[in-house]
Amino acid sequence: MSQPAQIPGFYYDPQKLKYFRILPSHAAPTAAFYSTASVATSQRAAARAEEQTREREERARACRNPLDKNPHVRGALRAVVGTSAGDVGIVPVRTDGGNLKADPGDMMPLIHLHSQITSISHSSQWLLCTSMGERHSPKLHLSHLSHAYPGQTHSLPNVRSIWTSSASSDTSTPSFLVGTSNSALHITAHPHTTQQTSHRIKSDVFATCFLPSSSSVFLAGSRDGDMRLFDSRAPSSHAAKGEIVVRHGGTVTHICALSSASVIVNGLSRCAVYDLRYPHPRSPSASFAQATGATRVYDGAVREREFMIGRGFDVDTAGGGEVMVLADCEHWVRLYSVISGEELRRWKWESPCTGLKFDGERRLWASAGKALECFTY
Structure with a gap:
């Protein structure tokens, strides 16, 4: 259908299919629809609606x-x-x-997903995205990269926020672990549905990690400084509780498994390596309230003024777990040797570095603000 001709001084109403004279705002009757101001408002609303329609259509095409x-x-x-x-x-x-x-x-x-994206994780051919949930309920979206199956979006109304997620390296069973404000959510992906198991924790879960080559044994680190071990194969009465294997002595923000027995734990106060073969003493115990003994503490990564989560951290496990990178609140990004603890390199950004990721090709991707850059080492 052709667009109606534009006649100077007249407004064409697409609902009534008629032209109306546009009156100056000061001369138009009260609440007159065809005053100069009301016509301009209507045109802006129509343009915005058309723009939103184009965005929805583009997003739908991209998702397919x-x-x-x-x-x-x-x-x-x-x-x-x-x-x-x-x-x-x-x-x-x-x-x-x-x-x-x-x-x-x-x-x-x-x-x-309507609110800030807090994590993106990839397992086999599956991609998981999570959102914070500020004015809306937190959401997670699971999609297959081949798009052979439709994407699945789930709201978590009983959760205040979703903080993080991680993926299992076991490609035979695509599994994810999501850290929320009150639980660690274990998700197993299937073509047309997902299997979800919630493990309640009385603290915000800021860090999650699967043990190598496992989709059933995982770790969750929380605001209270504890790191808990879960095994989804155990009876529900035991698996739901989670055993405290490490007390870090401060908020846990990142976990990376070097092996089935060794993990690096990063937090607001320090970064250290722990041996899971020597878990923290159970309660009641005289040493239960104390921090767990670490096999290595990275002195260069000890921080006294750190107070915000969301800083970048990663370990190059694909290259043998020999290099670690972390960012701090003063905008410094530091590269360390995992084995010796020696600082290998440092650089400073103009804004906080919120994302750090090794890609297995001796490349490090770093994001700060709207910048996304790649470094080799």
């Missing part, structure tokens, strides 16, 4: 087949990123002066 919609993505290096506005999308990685960079402005949307 995201990699076919951008010629720069197919067969090229790409990153999956989340934003504070609740968008998750694919960003093509480009070469800029010999350096790899990704511009979030080139993001092709996959899903919108």
